[in-house]
Amino acid sequence: MPGLFDPITLGAIHAPSRILMAPLTRARGTRDHLPTALMIDYYVQRAGAGLIISEAIGISRQGLGWPYATGLWSDAQVAGWRRITDAVHAAGGRIVAQLWHMGRVVHPDFLDGAPPVSASATTAPDFAHTYAGKQPYAEARPLAIDEIAGIVADYAAAARDAIAAGFDGVQLHAANGYLIDQFLRDSSNRRDDAYGGSVENRIRLLLQVTEAVGGAIGMDRTAVRLSPDGAVQGVVDSDPHHLFPVVAEALGRLGIAFLELREPGGGIAPRPAQSDVPVTPLVRARYAGPLVLNNGYDGARAAAALSSGAADAISFGRPFIANPDLPQRLAADLPLDTPDPSTFYVPGPRGYTDYPVAA
Numbered sequence: 001m002p003g004l005f006d007p008i009t010l011g012a013i014h015a016p017s018r019i020l021m022a023p024l025t026r027a028r029g030t031r032d033h034l035p036t037a038l039m040i041d042y043y044v045q046r047a048g049a050g051l052i053i054s055e056a057i058g059i060s061r062q063g064l065g066w067p068y069a070t071g072l073w074s075d076a077q078v079a080g081w082r083r084i085t086d087a088v089h090a091a092g093g094r095i096v097a098q099l100w101h102m103g104r105v106v107h108p109d110f111l112d113g114a115p116p117v118s119a120s121a122t123t124a125p126d127f128a129h130t131y132a133g134k135q136p137y138a139e140a141r142p143l144a145i146d147e148i149a150g151i152v153a154d155y156a157a158a159a160r161d162a163i164a165a166g167f168d169g170v171q172l173h174a175a176n177g178y179l180i181d182q183f184l185r186d187s188s189n190r191r192d193d194a195y196g197g198s199v200e201n202r203i204r205l206l207l208q209v210t211e212a213v214g215g216a217i218g219m220d221r222t223a224v225r226l227s228p229d230g231a232v233q234g235v236v237d238s239d240p241h242h243l244f245p246v247v248a249e250a251l252g253r254l255g256i257a258f259l260e261l262r263e264p265g266g267g268i269a270p271r272p273a274q275s276d277v278p279v280t281p282l283v284r285a286r287y288a289g290p291l292v293l294n295n296g297y298d299g300a301r302a303a304a305a306l307s308s309g310a311a312d313a314i315s316f317g318r319p320f321i322a323n324p325d326l327p328q329r330l331a332a333d334l335p336l337d338t339p340d341p342s343t344f345y346v347p348g349p350r351g352y353t354d355y356p357v358a359a
Contacts, residue, residue: 001307004299005331008050008313010290011220011257013094013168015050015313018306019327022260022294022317023053023098023171023225027345028352029070031131033058035080039070040087041353045324047093053225053260053315056100056173057081059158062117063179065106067131068347072097072161073154085166096169096223097162099155099213103179104140104188105233115141119182119189119196125234129345145193148205151179156212159222169221172209175262177233180206181226184247185237199246206247210254219255227262228279244279248287258290259283260315284310299330325357334358 002008005017028039046052058064058071071077081097088095104118107128118140127134143151159170174180182188183205189196195204206224214222228244230236237243251259261280284291293311302314320326322339329336343351 001309002312003306004303004314005327008290010051010223010313011169012218013051013096013221013257015094017050017327018313019050019302019330020292020313020315021046021049021052021320021326022315023056023173024317024321025055025066025069025345026352027066027068028347029068031068032076033064033069033071034076035070035084037083038349038353040084041349043084043095044087044091044093045353046320046326047088047091048325048327049093049320050313050327051168052088052093052095053171053223054095054097054167056098057158057162059099059101060154062111063101063103063106063154065102065110065116065128065130067129067345069100072099072158072165078161078165081162081165081167085168089166094168096171096221097158097165097167098171098173098225099158099162100173101151101154101179103182105137105177107135108138109135115139117141117143117147118179119143119191122182122188122190122234124177142191145195148195148208151205152208152212155209156216159213159217163217163221169223169257170213170217171223171225171260172206172213173225174206175225175227175232177227177235180209181232181235184243185235185240187231187234187236187238199243202243203247203250207250207254210251210256214254214256220257223257223260224251225260225262226283228283229264229276240279241277241282245282245286248283252287252289256289258292258313259287260292260294263293263295280310298336299333302330321351322355324355329358332358 106116124137290312294315322337
């Protein structure tokens with residue numbers, strides 16, 4: 001079986017190792033959602049990953065509700081990201097853009113007071129991060145049938161912009177309680193039309209977006225991220241063991257570049273009770289393409305997942321925050337530094353580009 005340092009082909013991307021950098025929101029863009037020069041340093045420092053999956057990038061103003069996050073809907077954003085991707089490539093790296101529509105977790109403050117959109121009229125739990133601080137979420141407005149084609153078109157346009165910005169491909173963020181996930185799972189999708197009710201209807205938006213993006217940039221440059229286990233941001237499904245294998249099989253038929261699963265185990269997706277049956281093995285059985293697993297892996301667990309055949313690659317999130325040279329540390333079995341959560345989303349280089357490499 002392959003090891004962490006063996007190469008892997010992910011669609012059109014040839015990665016020199018199976019150590020991927022997971023998408024990580026870091027909020028170092030501008031208030032106008034433009035990339036910054038500081039972000040160049042951050043990504044170049046981590047270009048030793050087999051593949052970088054970028055921070056989540058908004059596909060439209062309607063879909064972006066995180067302070068200082070970036071977008072991909074304007075020429076200025078494309079130009080800003082082009083400086084980052086050119087620098088990553090010059091450092092020998094590969095990078096794909098994660099495309100994001102947050103759905104009901106966009107606060108009205110980002111929408112000039114308008115309500116967010118979602119599958120149904122539901123409200124996310126807890127509080128939204130806004131420029132005015134944390135605020136309660138607002139009830140979402142259900143998307144009308146005739147609006148959905150526009151959402152699909154926004155994803156395809158953002159994918160084309162990602163390629164124009166020099167990315168090697170894109171990943172559709174269909175996880176963590178954001179818009180596509182809100183359509184997938186029945187706690188947030190209460191529709192009774194072609195996009196609600198049955199599993200076949202609830203996966204329709206994801207498949208339409210995937211087909212549109214694949215048609216725009218090539219299916220071999222199109223990946224998808226899912227979070228099948230447990231509730232995330234109030235989004236959960238009553239029967240994930242049926243839903244997600246169906247999703248995975250359908251994505252496999254489309255020929256996507258790879259599928260990434262965020263497993264439970266901390267952060268945004270707490271681990272369910274030990275008695276719960278994990279969904280990942282069921283997805284593995286129904287999906288024949290490259291499968292990437294994420295969340296809480298260290299070097300030993302990652303190597304075991306590859307050797308057992310549970311995964312084809314592993315994406316590391318927080319370890320890459322504090323260890324820009326993570327692949328080299330894993331190769332030499334060196335200790336890993338621990339990231340400081342208080343600096344995850346604050347402006348400036350502290351906790352962003354000032355973590356040291358191993359001596």
